[in-house]
Amino acid sequence: MELAPIGTVASPLTDPDAAPCQGDEGAPEAWLELVAEVAPALRGIAAGDELLVLTWLDRARRDVLEVHPRGDASRPLAGVFATRSPDRPNPIGLHRVTVLEIAGTRLRVRDLEALDGTPLLDLKPVLGGIAER
Amino acid sequence: MELAPIGTVASPLTDPDAAPCQGDEGAPEAWLELVAEVAPALRGIAAGDELLVLTWLDRARRDVLEVHPRGDASRPLAGVFATRSPDRPNPIGLHRVTVLEIAGTRLRVRDLEALDGTPLLDLKPVLGGIAER
Numbered sequence: 001m002e003l004a005p006i007g008t009v010a011s012p013l014t015d016p017d018a019a020p021c022q023g024d025e026g027a028p029e030a031w032l033e034l035v036a037e038v039a040p041a042l043r044g045i046a047a048g049d050e051l052l053v054l055t056w057l058d059r060a061r062r063d064v065l066e067v068h069p070r071g072d073a074s075r076p077l078a079g080v081f082a083t084r085s086p087d088r089p090n091p092i093g094l095h096r097v098t099v100l101e102i103a104g105t106r107l108r109v110r111d112l113e114a115l116d117g118t119p120l121l122d123l124k125p126v127l128g129g130i131a132e133r
Numbered sequence: 134m135e136l137a138p139i140g141t142v143a144s145p146l147t148d149p150d151a152a153p154c155q156g157d158e159g160a161p162e163a164w165l166e167l168v169a170e171v172a173p174a175l176r177g178i179a180a181g182d183e184l185l186v187l188t189w190l191d192r193a194r195r196d197v198l199e200v201h202p203r204g205d206a207s208r209p210l211a212g213v214f215a216t217r218s219p220d221r222p223n224p225i226g227l228h229r230v231t232v233l234e235i236a237g238t239r240l241r242v243r244d245l246e247a248l249d250g251t252p253l254l255d256l257k258p259v260l261g262g263i264a265e266r
Binding site for chain 2: 001002003004005006022038040041042043044045051052054056058062065066077078079080081082083084088089090092094119121122123124125127
């Protein structure tokens with residue numbers, strides 16, 4: 001089970017401690033820079049679409065199984081599967097974004113809290129008009 | 134970027150051609166059988182919770198970039214990133230389920246269309262009361 005990056009995040013966010021926990025909590029605009037080889041996989045995606053972006057959270061810890069939610073030490077420990085902590089056995093990030101612009105294999109998006117340089121794993125459409133971060 | 138399975142799906146679904154495309158299209162109840170090592174990561178999850186389940190779609194093709202949506206040849210080709218096709222460069226499945234029962238590190242769930250034996254990668258809570266398949 002080996003992953004191959006389909007691209008990389010380009011974002012002004014570089015400091016994990018300063019990045020918002022969720023994309024709708026003040027994340028700046030960012031670019032999804034896809035590798036040229038996957039260009040055909042974008043067919044049908046247009047500006048205005050909502051997408052789910054899967055990332056590889058390469059700065060996360062994989063040996064952490066319990067955390068204080070949102071890094072708030074006053075909250076009781078929770079299992080990482082009950083939280084969206086980046087620290088988890090398989091650090092796959094799931095982000096809901098809106099596509100603002102498509103330029104070749106680069107997509108400008110809103111509401112992405114991933115850090116600059118984060119590898120991209122997959123894009124999926126939001127189904128049924130219902131949304132998930 | 135190497136994945137480590139956190140468990141396996143146990144489901145009556147064994148035939149890819151007979152399985153529903155989405156979990157709310159008639160999927161039977163299934164079990165998420167987690168490995169003992171990740172037990173602490175489940176702390177805080179209870180029956181009734183909605184979870185997002187990430188799987189490794191081990192019977193998918195990774196070299197497919199365009200498909201007819203839902204396998205319907207009468208529909209025009211779409212890029213796999215614009216569909217939920219299991220065939221995609223990184224075949225990670227995303228499923229929204231409801232937890233019916235927890236027995237140690239086994240979770241009985243509703244609405245999972247993954248095939249029996251599918252490796253489990255991650256569990257995440259649904260945020261903000263909004264839902265995603």
